[in-house]
Amino acid sequence: MAVPLKNKTFTAIDTLLDFLEFSEENRALVWRRPRFPLMVPRRLAEKMGKNDPTCPLFLQFVPLLKETASLESFTLEPVNDPLFRLGPKYLQKYAGRSLILTTKACAMHCRYCFRQNFPYETNAGGFSEELDLMKKNTTLHEVILSGGDPLSLKNSSLIPLLLELDTISHLQIIRFHTRTLIADPNRLDAELLSCLARLKKNVIFVVHVNHPLELGEDLTEAFDKLKDLKIILLSQSVLLKGVNDDVFTLEKLSFDLFRSGVLPYYLHQLDRVQGASHFEVPIEEGLELVEQLRERLPGYLVPRYVQEIPNQPSKTPLLKEAVR
Ligand SMILES: *Cc1c(COP(=O)(O)O)cnc(C)c1O
C-alpha cells in the first residue's frame, strides 16, 4: 500500500483511503471530485480510525457524497461576510473589533467550513491597506487575525504584520483565530514565539477544536509555550452531527481542553453553507445538549452556544428560556 512517508498532508483521496485501509464498500461513500479539495494533515489522518466512515475526524475532513445534497437554505455565503468587507482583506461587523482575512490558506480543509466559497483577495501583497484602516479607526480596541488561518502565513509575512499592529496605540488586544496547531503543533517555531514574546499588546489565541481526538500531548506542549508567554487560550467548536453532538463528547472536550490549559469560549451552531447540511444539529437539540452540559460541568467549562445571524450586533446567544 502506498503510504506517503514524507508528505505531511494528504491531498489525494485514494492515497488517504489506502492509508486508512478503507474497504471498497466504504469507499463508495466518498465524493471523489469535491468543489472544496481534500486536505488532511498527517497528524489527523494518523488519529483516524481504520476503515471507519463514522470516525469523528474522518467525517470532518473527508468529502462524502452527502455533500452533493442541495438544499435551498444552505447557501454559498451563509453569513453574508462580503457585506461587511471594508477592504480587500478586512471585515468589521462588531463594535471595537475588526478582522483581517490574513490569507485564504488553511492547514486543513474542514468540510463544514462557512468560508469555503469566500471570494478571497488572491493578490498576496502586504497589509498596508488594512493597517491604514485600523490606524484611522480609534474606536477599535482589538484586531482578530483570521482567514483562512493566520498561522498559514509564513513568518516573513506574519511577523512584520504583528510588529506593525503592536505599534497601533488604540489597540489593546491581538487575537488569533486558528486551527493550524491541530494540524501541526510545531508551527509555533522559535522565531514566531520570540516575536510573540516581544509584543506589548495582550495576545489571545482562540483555537478551533471540535473533538477530543484532535488534542494530545504534542498540542498541550505547544499550548504550554503560549501560556509561558501569558497568552490567553480559548477554544471554539462547531456543533456537528455525528462528530460532537452528544453530551459525553462535549463534556470530555471541555475537560480535556481545560487540562491542556484552554477554556471553552464558543460552541457555534453550524452556518448553513452549501454542502454541509448533513452536519446540522437542530437548535432544540443543541439547547438540550448545552443544558445537560451545564448539569455536568462547572460554569467556566460550558461554552456559550451561539449562532451567527447576519446584521446582528454580536453573535446571538442561543438560550433555553428567556428571562420572564
Ligand atoms: C465572530 C466574529 C468576531 C468576534 O466576535 P466575538 O464575539 O468578539 O468573539 C469579530 N468579527 C467578525 C466578522 C466575526 O465573525
Ligand code: SF4
Ligand atoms: S481551518 Fe477554519 S477556515 Fe480553514 S477550512 Fe477549517 S473551518 Fe475553514
